Amino acid sequence: xxxxxxxxxxxxxxxxxxxxxxxxxxxxxxxxxxxxxxxxxxxxxxxxxxxxxxxxxxxxxxxxxxxxxxxxxxxxxxxxxxxxxxxxxxxxxxxxxxxxxxxxxxxxxxxxxxxxxxxxxxxxxxxxxxxxxxxxxxxxxxxxxxxxxxxxxxxxxxxxxxxxxxxxxxxxxxxxxxxxxxxxxxxxxxxxxxxxxxxxxxxxxxxxxxxxxxxxxxxxxxxxxxxxxxxxxxxxxxxxxxxxxxxxxxxxxxxxxxxxxxxxxxxxxxxxxxxxxxxxxxxxxxxxxxxxxxxxxxxxxxxxxxxxxxxxxxxxxxxxxxxxxxxxxxxxxxxxxxxxxxxxxxxxxxxxxxxxxxxxxxxxxxxxxxxxxxxxxxxxxxxxxx
Amino acid sequence: xxxxxxxxxxxxxxxxxxxxxxxxxxxxxxxxxxxxxxxxxxxxxxxxxxxxxxxxxxxxxxxxxxxxxxxxxxxxxxxxxxxxxxxxxxxxxxxxxxxxxxxxxxxxxxxxxxxxxxxxxxxxxxxxxxxxxxxxxxxxxxxxxxxxxxxxxxxxxxxxxxxxxxxxxxxxxxxxxxxxxxxxxxxxxxxxxxxxxxxxxxxxxxxxxxxxxxxxxxxxxxxxxxxxxxxxxxxxxxxxxxxxxxxxxxxxxxxxxxxxxxxxxxxxxxxx
Numbered sequence: 232x233x234x235x236x237x238x239x240x241x242x243x244x245x246x247x248x249x250x251x252x253x254x255x256x257x258x259x260x261x262x263x264x265x266x267x268x269x270x271x272x273x274x275x276x277x278x279x280x281x282x283x284x285x286x287x288x289x290x291x292x293x294x295x296x297x298x299x300x301x302x303x304x305x306x307x308x309x310x311x312x313x314x315x316x317x318x319x320x321x322x323x324x325x326x327x328x329x330x331x332x333x334x335x336x337x338x339x340x341x342x343x344x345x346x347x348x349x350x351x352x353x354x355x356x357x358x359x360x361x362x363x364x365x366x367x368x369x370x371x372x373x374x375x376x377x378x379x380x381x382x383x384x385x386x387x388x389x390x391x392x393x394x395x396x397x398x399x400x401x402x403x404x405x406x407x408x409x410x411x412x413x414x415x416x417x418x419x420x421x422x423x424x425x426x427x428x429x430x431x432x433x434x435x436x437x438x439x440x441x442x443x444x445x446x447x448x449x450x451x452x453x454x455x456x457x458x459x460x461x462x463x464x465x466x467x468x469x470x471x472x473x474x475x476x477x478x479x480x481x482x483x484x485x486x487x488x489x490x491x492x493x494x495x496x497x498x499x500x501x502x503x504x505x506x507x508x509x510x511x512x513x514x515x516x517x518x519x520x521x522x523x524x525x526x527x528x529x530x531x532x533x534x535x536x537x538x539x540x541x542x543x544x545x546x547x548x549x550x551x552x553x554x555x556x557x558x559x560x561x562x563x564x565x566x567x568x569x570x571x572x573x574x575x576x577x578x579x580x581x582x583x584x585x586x587x588x589x590x591x592x593x594x595x596x597x598x599x600x601x602x603x604x605x606x607x608x609x610x611x612x613x614x615x616x617x
Numbered sequence: 618x619x620x621x622x623x624x625x626x627x628x629x630x631x632x633x634x635x636x637x638x639x640x641x642x643x644x645x646x647x648x649x650x651x652x653x654x655x656x657x658x659x660x661x662x663x664x665x666x667x668x669x670x671x672x673x674x675x676x677x678x679x680x681x682x683x684x685x686x687x688x689x690x691x692x693x694x695x696x697x698x699x700x701x702x703x704x705x706x707x708x709x710x711x712x713x714x715x716x717x718x719x720x721x722x723x724x725x726x727x728x729x730x731x732x733x734x735x736x737x738x739x740x741x742x743x744x745x746x747x748x749x750x751x752x753x754x755x756x757x758x759x760x761x762x763x764x765x766x767x768x769x770x771x772x773x774x775x776x777x778x779x780x781x782x783x784x785x786x787x788x789x790x791x792x793x794x795x796x797x798x799x800x801x802x803x804x805x806x807x808x809x810x811x812x813x814x815x816x817x818x819x820x821x822x823x824x825x826x827x828x829x830x831x832x833x834x835x836x837x838x839x840x841x842x843x844x845x846x847x848x849x850x851x852x853x854x855x856x857x858x859x860x861x862x863x864x865x866x867x868x869x870x871x872x873x874x875x876x877x878x879x880x881x882x883x884x885x886x887x888x889x
Contacts, residue, residue, distance in 0.1 A: 252644050259648050263655045270662045274669075281673065312790075313771040334726070336711050336792020344791030346711050347724055364726070366711070366793045370749075416746040453735050474620075594747060606740055609752055610690040611795060613886040614709045615681065616728040 272429035272547015283353040286327050287361040289352025294329030295365050298347055302605050310335035344368045362616035370606035371597045373461040375552050376570030378424040379588035382577055383455055388433040388582030398422040398439030401587040403550060403568045406506050420588060426450040452588025463554060467518040467536050472497045476521020485510035499532030503550045514599040534596050551596030568592040666866035672879035674827035675813045675863045680883040683859050687887040690754055693853035699838050700803030702818050708796030713769030717785045720793055723767045723775035729763050731777055740795045745787040757783040779860055804838050811837050831864040831876045836864055858884050
């Protein structure tokens with residue numbers, strides 16, 4: 232009992248400093264750990280910031296490329312100078328996202344310029360952003376034309392109506408004023424390139440530069456409709472207008488809905504003679520699954536693809552590119568501006584049937600069709616914005 | 618009467634004091650050692666952080682400059698292992714009106730630092746005709762930059778109007794306009810340290826833009842130039858990718874070198 236009492240008193244009388252030292256040591260150790268954590272966390276935050284900056288950059292860059300890749304020809308062709316189309320926000324797998332705005336800049340209708348600005352963001356909210364931009368303009372595949380008419384078989388001039396086929400440069404008259412064609416360089420080509428299998432019954436009707444006619448032994452059925460990047464079948468597959476066999480067309484009906492050109496109407500082949508119409512710059516790709524007759528006091532424009540025969544009985548005007556797998560008949564007062572590729576024979580007769588090579592009409596038909604794709608300007612299209 | 622003696626033991630015995638002092642010494646020595654080690658650790662971490670900052674900043678500046686350069690367009694004036702001279706893009710805009718007669722470009726979508734300085738020039742895209750074959754870029758000296766002048770073709774006010782010296786024929790509305798300055802980047806010594814510096818090409822003194830970096834002999838800045846097919850090249854017009862390697866010191870004195878390295882590869886975005 233006495234021993235227990237003595238031990239208890241000794242504990243109560245303890246006046247050492249071990250506890251104070253332990254606390255002091257713990258405080259110091261805590262300070263050391265806190266310092267290490269602070270140092271590591273500072274580096275971690277810097278690293279995270281750099282990662283977010285990098286993710287933002289690549290998200291924006293991917294956004295520009297995605298806009299170009301998923302280019303909606305109808306949407307962007309319809310933009311007027313100064314108009315903007317916003318894309319996104321689009322979130323990529325992995326969380327990065329972008330918002331892009333596509334602004335039609337410039338006023339030229341042939342070679343439209345687009346300013347594409349993308350804001351890239353990393354995953355998460357309020358993690359920063361980076362902006363970049365690029366300038367693109369429309370690009371078209373080279374499908375036309377090294378002669379007014381390229382043909383595999385015979386050309387038959389009939390009657391005394393002064394039929395003409397010329398490869399010399401001709402801008403369409405009237406509404407196709409100088410301003411419309413001013414940005415398309417003049418160009419003259421041979422009036423005809425034909426295979427040696429065919430025959431021309433009156434070569435005096437054909438003019439061109441530097442020669443009137445070229446006989447090309449390499450021209451054959453397997454390559455006449457192969458344009459490198461595209462073939463006839465490719466064009467037919469993406470046509471804006473699909474028409475059945477034995478179709479008769481009396482001229483374009485350029486309907487306008489809510490102030491915009493109605494591109495859903497298969498009889499709307501543009502408004503080639505009305506620069507004030509919203510359809511003046513509408514050049515559809517038209518595919519006929521068979522034969523077609525163009526008749527009456529009408530006209531049209533675009534890229535016309537005919538699987539069988541094409542017959543035009545004037546008065547009629549067509550502006551653009553004509554491709555006919557079988558025979559091409561022109562009769563009466565017909566003016567065709569542009570170029571043609573023919574897989575079989577050509578018959579041209581009647582009063583003043585004229586086929587004028589027009590780089591302006593051909594180029595407008597291609598550049599203002601859905602073949603036009605965006606392509607970044609050469610060398611310095613891309614810029615990082617601050 | 619015999620005096621009473623207290624039975625309580627007051628104070629410490631010599632043995633207790635010696636034990637306590639020994640223990641205290643051990644604890645204090647251990648603590649001081651830990652503190653000293655931590656101090657060194659902090660200092661080293663701080664130097665490493667500083668070195669990393671310097672390397673990141675240097676690499677970021679150089680890669681940012683290089684991304685916008687067009688090698689086939691002649692934007693890389695001179696390339697070397699430890700220096701680089703290029704057209705530095707300092708401003709951007711889109712021409713919403715081109716006035717050939719007055720030599721002015723009205724701009725929208727302006728970004729960057731458009732200031733009228735004697736050495737400033739602009740690169741404009743010259744479309745000429747619709748043919749892609751005659752496209753080119755034309756460098757024109759800037760004579761003035763104002764916020765007033767011809768409005769855009771749409772009638773909207775321009776953000777800036779740039780007056781240039783030189784012909785604007787063949788320049789269409791919508792063309793990009795890039796304000797540039799010819800700069801040279803390289804290592805230079807300042808206050809016994811080496812820095813990534815920038816100066817006007819061919820003249821002037823370097824201005825530090827990032828650092829400190831390791832001296833040239835220790836690989837403070839190393840630039841490797843590669844073509845699109847990955848072959849190292851010394852032809853500025855063929856460069857498609859640049860490997861930027863920077864080293865920065867983590868030592869306290871120049872006599873005790875210890876370097877950290879950062880290397881990054883950058884593709885030139887405007888090569889095509």
